[in-house]
Amino acid sequence: MISIDKIAPSLTILPLENGDKLTRKEFERRYHAMPNIKKAELIEGVVYVASPVRAKKHGKPHSQIMTWLGTYEVGTPGIEVLDNTTVQLDADNEPQPDALLRIEAGGRSRITEDDYVEGAPELIVEIAASSASYDLHEKLKVYRRNQVQEYLVWRVYDGQFDWFKLDEGEYIQLEANSDGITYSQVFPGLWLDKEALLAGDLAQVLVVLQQGLVTQDHQDFVKKISHIITPTANSKL
Secondary structure, three states: OOOHHHHOOOOOOOOOOOOOEOOHHHHHHHHHOOOOOOOEEEEOOEEEEOOOOOHHHHHHHHHHHHHHHHHHHHOOOOEEEEEOOOEEOEOOEEOOOOEEEEEOOOOOEEEOOOOOEEEOOOEEEEEEOOOOOHHHOHHHHHHHHOOOOEEEEEEOOOOEEEEEEEEOOEEEEOOOOOOOEEEOOOOOOOEEEHHHHHOOOHHHHHHHHHHHHOOHHHHHHHHHHHOOOOOOOHHHO
16 A cells, blocks of 8 residues: 555745755745745846855945945935845846845835835845856846846955946946046935945045035935825725
């Protein structure tokens, strides 16, 4: 006699492992069942589980980016900064970028009922080891296809910082002006002194950002997004 145990389908949820090829639904099911995993991503249907994070090569750069973006958020009502948040982009892609900046009402993304970001945020930042990282290959292609408007990559081991802007379906590098300042094309007033950031001079980074926050372009942007009202259920009837 064949044992029922041998023919009954297993109800065990398999572990999430690097290189697994999964649907987004199955990826989410396994990810939720493994609270010990702090960061995993689905990129083009392939699972990437993050390695333990180093202090000076990731944790510190990450904190500096969050300080820079957080300061911009404080001075710009209507936008939102999120840290290591799952983003549901499409059927095969669910990244968890190091940082993102989104317009809350009237933007390209929304917060779902189960508290995830759905759709492409306007700006994403990744802390990468080098140009060999998948952040500058598979993930870049995914962000471009899903129309993330600006994509920033801090290549820590290379000592470089890339700022890409989507232009007619392709990412182009934004160049600094004669003063060494790079300006966001999507978020007016979001200014960055790359050299100061790479040198660890966060004070100078914030000085330059404050200069951007007092420009007329930034004030006009704040007025514009403050007048956007998220449609309610009644307004759609």
